[in-house]
Amino acid sequence: MATKGTINVQTENIFPLIKRFLYSDHEIFLRELVSNAVDSTSKLKVLSVAGEVKGDLGDTRIEISIDKAAKTLTVKDRGIGLTEDDLEKYINQIAFSGAEEFVKKYEGKEGAEQIIGHFGLGFYSAFMVAEKVQIKTLSYKEGAQAVMWESDGTPEYTITPIDKKDRGAEIVMHIAEDSLEFLEEARISTLLNKYCKFLPVEIVFGEKTEKIDDPKGEKDEEGKVKQIEVTEPNVINNTKPLWVKAPADLTEEDYKAFYRELYPASFDEPLFHIHLNVDYPFHLTGVLYFPKIQENVEIQKNKIQLYSNQVFITDSVEQIVPEFLTLLHGVIDSPDIPLNVSRSYLQSDGNVKKIASHITKKVADKLQSMFNEDRKDFEAKWDDLKVFVEYGTLTDDKFAEKAAKFTLLKNTNGEYFTVEEYKEKIAAAQTDKDGKLVVLYANSKDAQHQFISNATERGYDVLLFDSPLTPHFIAKLESTLENVSFSRVDSDTLDKLIQKDVELPSKLSDEEKEKLKPLFEEVVNKEKFTVQFENMSETEAPVIITQPEFMRRMQEQQRMGGGGMFGAFPEMFNFTVNANHPAITALLSKKGANKKKVAKQLADLAMLSQGMLKGEALSKFINRSVELID
Ligand SMILES: Nc1ncnc2c1ncn2[C@@H]1O[C@H](COP(=O)(O)OP(=O)(O)OP(=O)(O)O)[C@@H](O)[C@H]1O
Numbered sequence: 001m002a003t004k005g006t007i008n009v010q011t012e013n014i015f016p017l018i019k020r021f022l023y024s025d026h027e028i029f030l031r032e033l034v035s036n037a038v039d040s041t042s043k044l045k046v047l048s049v050a051g052e053v054k055g056d057l058g059d060t061r062i063e064i065s066i067d068k069a070a071k072t073l074t075v076k077d078r079g080i081g082l083t084e085d086d087l088e089k090y091i092n093q094i095a096f097s098g099a100e101e102f103v104k105k106y107e108g109k110e111g112a113e114q115i116i117g118h119f120g121l122g123f124y125s126a127f128m129v130a131e132k133v134q135i136k137t138l139s140y141k142e143g144a145q146a147v148m149w150e151s152d153g154t155p156e157y158t159i160t161p162i163d164k165k166d167r168g169a170e171i172v173m174h175i176a177e178d179s180l181e182f183l184e185e186a187r188i189s190t191l192l193n194k195y196c197k198f199l200p201v202e203i204v205f206g207e208k209t210e211k212i213d214d215p216k217g218e219k220d221e222e223g224k225v226k227q228i229e230v231t232e233p234n235v236i237n238n239t240k241p242l243w244v245k246a247p248a249d250l251t252e253e254d255y256k257a258f259y260r261e262l263y264p265a266s267f268d269e270p271l272f273h274i275h276l277n278v279d280y281p282f283h284l285t286g287v288l289y290f291p292k293i294q295e296n297v298e299i300q301k302n303k304i305q306l307y308s309n310q311v312f313i314t315d316s317v318e319q320i321v322p323e324f325l326t327l328l329h330g331v332i333d334s335p336d337i338p339l340n341v342s343r344s345y346l347q348s349d350g351n352v353k354k355i356a357s358h359i360t361k362k363v364a365d366k367l368q369s370m371f372n373e374d375r376k377d378f379e380a381k382w383d384d385l386k387v388f389v390e391y392g393t394l395t396d397d398k399f400a401e402k403a404a405k406f407t408l409l410k411n412t413n414g415e416y417f418t419v420e421e422y423k424e425k426i427a428a429a430q431t432d433k434d435g436k437l438v439v440l441y442a443n444s445k446d447a448q449h450q451f452i453s454n455a456t457e458r459g460y461d462v463l464l465f466d467s468p469l470t471p472h473f474i475a476k477l478e479s480t481l482e483n484v485s486f487s488r489v490d491s492d493t494l495d496k497l498i499q500k501d502v503e504l505p506s507k508l509s510d511e512e513k514e515k516l517k518p519l520f521e522e523v524v525n526k527e528k529f530t531v532q533f534e535n536m537s538e539t540e541a542p543v544i545i546t547q548p549e550f551m552r553r554m555q556e557q558q559r560m561g562g563g564g565m566f567g568a569f570p571e572m573f574n575f576t577v578n579a580n581h582p583a584i585t586a587l588l589s590k591k592g593a594n595k596k597k598v599a600k601q602l603a604d605l606a607m608l609s610q611g612m613l614k615g616e617a618l619s620k621f622i623n624r625s626v627e628l629i630d
Pocket residue numbers: 032036037040077079080081082090091094095096098120121122123124168169
């Protein structure tokens with residue numbers, strides 16, 4: 001005999017609301033229903049261990065199936081099932097009021113889409129895609145009568161006794177006209193792969209055909225064992241993903257294989273991994289991988305997947321881990337991350353804070369131990385790690401504190417130093433007359449080649465800073481290190497960069513300098529280049545073009561979107577003539593057109609070594625050079 005009833009609706013009919021709700025996240029209904037099936041199966045296993053369910057449990061796989069003709073999608077489990085009383089209690093009352101409360105709370109609220117995607121309505125999310133839902137179920141309890149609960153998306157429902165032999169629940173969704181996409185194998189397969197890939201109970205979707213060695217051992221003409229095709233249920237998930245296993249039982253190859261399982265489209269292998277395993281004060285497991293950092297760091301983000309008891313929740317974890325950690329890849333699984341709260345609340349949640357700082361600490365500790373255990377190997381990985389470490393140093397004070405001990409500086413010879421080691425290395429040569437340590441750096445070995453070789457000839461060392469975060473990172477180093485300044489090697493002449501007490505005498509008198517100055521001012525743009533003389537050594541270039549450090553930093557900041565208060569910053573360079581160079585002294589005695597030509601040639605050579613000679617100016621320079629050969 002059928003029971004009819006009406007679900008006790010408190011406020012308004014929530015079914016139309018559920019349907020309308022959050023269009024883009026309709027797909028999560030499948031995760032909700034499969035999770036329920038998994039829970040029910042897990043409960044059965046617990047009861048069996050406790051002796052409350054007798055005998056063999058049989059096949060406990062969950063099956064997802066599509067019946068296109070009947071327009072149904074079914075999730076079938078062999079878990080504990082429900083009695084009529086259970087249906088009344090759990091489906092009509094508890095689940096319903098839960099869903100009702102949920103909808104009431106978030107309806108029309110901004111950001112609700114994200115919340116529902118992470119949390120879900122539970123069983124009633126089936127009504128986002130179905131016009132009618134049936135639960136055909138037989139409880140594990142002895143002597144239970146199989147029943148079918150049915151509702152067509154109004155608060156009315158019926159419960160009818162049915163004939164069902166196997167234990168568990170079958171949720172049959174009669175897919176609505178506007179959701180027919182969920183009757184497509186490919187769509188369901190994609191969803192299962194996204195949300196259910198690592199669920200702890202085997203989930204079967206369709207069949208797969210595989211070729212295996214003939215069990216009878218029959219051979220083909222070439223004497224090889226014959227291959228025969230077998231069709232078997234297609235299990236879509238890995239029930240024991242790597243992160244739930246003990247690190248001691250895993251090899252390096254296992255970690256790499258799991259990385260490929262997580263990111264089938266990735267070509268690169270990860271550099272190394274960290275296995276997270278925390279029981280107290282919160283539960284957290286996971287594996288984080290350090291990828292090779294790509295030029296474009298943005299594409300790197302959103303690769304960490306967040307799970308709650310092996311159920312996929314989201315791959316945008318910004319609020320849960322500090323931003324620099326989002327450069328990492330991998331999996332975090334924690335039932336302690338509250339999923340039923342708004343995104344902004346997550347940040348202030350105590351557990352989330354603890355989790356974030358725990359992960360930060362773990363990552364820093366791992367880097368420190370790699371540094372301690374095998375410095376050479378750490379150096380070999382540094383180029384790939386540095387953007388990550390710099391990013392962390394810039395954005396997270398706790399990390400910065402720890403990272404200071406393993407942050408490496410690389411010089412143009414490819415040697416690596418910690419900051420302390422480096423200070424010691426350059427102290428003798430690069431301390432200026434005021435006792436300040438001047439660190440020289442280049443951002444490209446090629447572009448600043450001449451400047452680097454001049455500096456090394458002087459006995460100075462030049463660091464190579466070529467990451468996109470360089471300007472910020474240098475500013476950070478300058479603010480933490482006392483009495484140390486950083487100057488790019490082409491930002492001034494060497495004597496100005498590291499000022500010593502000794503001054504070279506000048507081969508040119510002041511009058512001679514005054515005579516030559518307008519000559520150079522004529523051949524370059526006066527607005528952009530400030531012509532000045534300096535007594536350098538004869539071996540240095542006759543003319544050097546430099547861009548003052550502060551000027552370049554302003555421009556870099558502007559390019560990165562900061563420093564707008566100065567408006568568009570003009571490009572300004574110093575055009576420094578080496579008063580001691582023979583070519584300059586020789587210029588004095590030259591006459592007329594030839595004098596100007598040589599001055600132009602010298603100016604162009606300086607431009608050329610800064611990579612500033614382009615287009616027509618370059619063509620003219622080449623022609624003039626050919627003429628000068630004659
Ligand atoms: N396949 C199933 N087999 C047995 N019981 C089920 C099944 N699906 C749902 N239930 C029962 O219905 C209840 C409500 O399910 P619902 O999905 O709405 O909420 P929930 O699973 O308790 O919580 P959540 O909001 O996390 O999904 C469950 O707690 C469970 O008792």
